[in-house]
Amino acid sequence: MAKIEVDGIYKIFGPKASSHLDSVKAGTSKEQLLEDTGHTLGLNDINLRIEEGELFVIMGLSGSGKSTLIRHFNRLIDPTAGTIRIDGEEIIALKQADLIERRRNKMSMVFQRFALFPHKTVLDNVGYGLHIQGVAKNAAREKAQYWLEQVGLKGVGDQYPHQLSGGMQQRVGLARALATDPDILLMDEAFSALDPLIRKEMQDLLMQLQQRLHKTIVFITHDLDEALRLGNRIAILKDGALVQQGDPQDILLNPSTDYVAAFVRDVNRGKVLTAHHVMAMPLATLTTRTSVEKARQWMVDQGFDYATVLEGKSLVGIVTLNDLQQANGEIGSLVKNVVCVPESADLESLLPQMIRENVPLAVTSDEGEFKGWVSRDRVVDLVSTDLPKESTGS
């Protein structure tokens, strides 16, 4: 069971929303509906599964309905039709008192324009969620202080929001959302109002926190680079309807419609894709204890020029068939070292090494485990979007 299950959500804005539901279900377009009835189609048959602990990005341009959609999760907006279940519980049917209870304990929200309380100190802002739950003042302050430190804002607790810069204000917003220890974090264009450097800082902060906290995060953005950078999975919204969902490389490499394709065309793939995305599993692997004769025989049979040599799960290097021809004993002494790169390295950082020497790079996980190879052809192929097609044509 997914953490958040969204089924058939429709949202029509206007005085007689539900009476136009059938025509929308029958396929009336957003423009048509607006022209005929003056009603705005906000969301059109949204179905999503958001898994526990995942950072799920909902991306779309302004007017695509992304902010409307995220407000359905905590019912700041009620749908015209459809259901949303969180941990299997029907959210749309909740009574007011239960809804308030869920908002207090299960989810919290970070806003685009920060939406801090201007009349409260930073510390009281962070402790707001606890305060309205009736947590004792000292306990709330202590917790607020802790979360303030977690977002890197020590010592500003007694100041007022307007005394802080935009980036600091959003850190307060993030701390306020985390202070109630919710399962789900709803982030509505949380970093969109910040300038690029600060935005990157905040993205890093969010990813750091997420590595420790493993919240389920629903993140709204209009910035594809941000979406690709943060998201475990991405859903793209256009005119209130889902166009595509998938993991970042899926979106990038296999755009399902022209709309998505146009979107991803200008993305700097070298920055977004990492070694993990392009690596290939080794075809031939040997261990250091294999005898030279056996290895030679096996490689000749299989038609390999070289083989990967492993010691347990970690990489030792490669042996080439040439070297094996004139040797005997164990292959350990014939192994050549290779350049290793971490799985999380982006492709742009691999390029210099790949240009210097035309050998594949080995990819290892953070723990040093061998994962696979990155070849120059594959990287060039992915980084330059249009080039390969032209070169194969000529």
Add this chain to the structure above:
Amino acid sequence: MAFPEILDARALRQSIDTFVDQLVINYADDLERLSMPLLKFLVFVEQLLRNTPWWLVVAIIAVITWYGSRRWTLTAGVSVLLLFIGAIGQWDRGMQTLALMIVSLVMCVLIGIPTGILMSVSERFRKIMLPILDIMQTMPTFVYLIPVVMLFGLGKVPALIATIVYAVPPLIRLTDLGIRLVDHSVMEAATAFGATRRQKLLGVQLPLALPNILAGINQTTMMALAMVVVASMIGARGLGQEVLAGINRLEVGRGLLAGLAIVALAVIFDRVTQSYGKRLQYPAAKDES
């Protein structure tokens, strides 16, 4: 060409008169009894102000000013103005007027702020209230002064009621406006964190609307002071009565001195409420100034 007679205006007038007469006959006693607590409250405040030594009154008002504004210059200025009222021989009447002001202000706050809150909550109530407020602000005072006097008799209470009717609209309007002006996204944040309606009202909306509400209180006080002369016509004692006497006897000096004392009171009320409002606007602004 004359406008065609559609309604019989004479009969309409008479039926209104009869209605008010009936009201007076049937309910005047009850209303007077109901208004007794109000009268007692007013008399209590008046006695308190008049029986307290003048220097103590000046000192108390100076302390209030200091706490409201945290400015020495304003505190000194207010004290000087109070001494000025005494110096031109208007102390006792001034205290009577001050008592009327204080009581009507308390009543205006008790009526105005809840009404303003209700208007901000309910669109329907707001639609009903807006024309009523227009009537209260534009209807000539004397028109409702007559039935009020008929119902409550001459004296302090009708003066008080007339003052409240005239002075409360700005407070209602500004309370409503102040709450409506509270940033939508801040309210959304409060909702998203699971605040109840009450928590939103008391914890977010009212504190953020406070500068506007105080501006409303300021306006209400000014309008109440503008009513003192009219109020004195139906039996409120104090500075207004002195102005009225000046007019009746064509004594310019009498009227002018009392008038100056009214102005002095107005300036005191205005500056104190305004500087308090300014201080609330940004809780930390004092750090930067």
